[in-house]
Amino acid sequence: MKTAVIVFPGSNCDRDMAVALETVTGKAPAMVWHRESELPGGIDFIALPGGFSYGDYLRSGAMAARSPILRAVSDAAGRGVPVLGVCNGFQVLTEAGLLPGALMRNAGLNFVCRTVPLTVENSQSLFTASYKAGEAIDIPVAHHDGNYFADADTLERIEGEGRVAFRYADSVNGSARAIAGVLSDAGNVLGMMPHPERAIDRAHGGTDGLRLFEAALGVLA
């Protein structure tokens, strides 16, 4: 199992993500700089970490989505390689058109930084197969632009196709239908604002994020 973490200027959760991947796979991920135009060979899993890539200039994730490495990530996603985007990584995936919708400024305008309860909506995806449908889990959020928006037709479509992976159980940021995580059409790309990599060790205050990595990396507990 070879994994990769894409690192942009301004990424700040790349090392947390690397720890999560190494904890579960036993092997350190390749850290791939944004200027690279190719991924290392044989990558089985790609993570886009949280942070403030390119200082959130223009729009959160907008610059990163146009960086050279994103073409390689997009090609890999097209071949079915699992891609997980967390927080800024989710913003990058929507800006790159790999996931529907957009992430706007939080409805309350405040940066929200706390552990929030989520409901697992889809427990059939490769990322969520270790959870039960409807299960309540606690995962930290830390974002300013997490207010998920998509037009009414898109919302109907992704709901109908079971592509809402997680929903906030509380009011967090004004997201349409309290959507916290969205899957791609083919199901191999997941974007989510909450940080599962910050909930993999008891010292984090909870381990509800660990099962996401275990499911996605094929080492179910």
Added chain:
Amino acid sequence: MKVNVYVTLKPGVLDPQGKAIHHALEGLGFGGVADVRAGRFIELEVADGTSDADLDAMCAKLLANTVIENYRIERP
């Protein structure tokens, strides 16, 4: 050649920043404001003869996120 690009939120997309500006205006005693929508203004200095198609592509590919935003290109 200077080109102005105006990026605005699509109608129907909630604008929390516009709302906050609206509240702040009311707080300053400006009562006659019905609504505020905040957008972005971008000045481009481009080669003379840059085509409309190129300017449009710049907006669609980067300057605006067409999921939530409209754009308007203004040549002086």
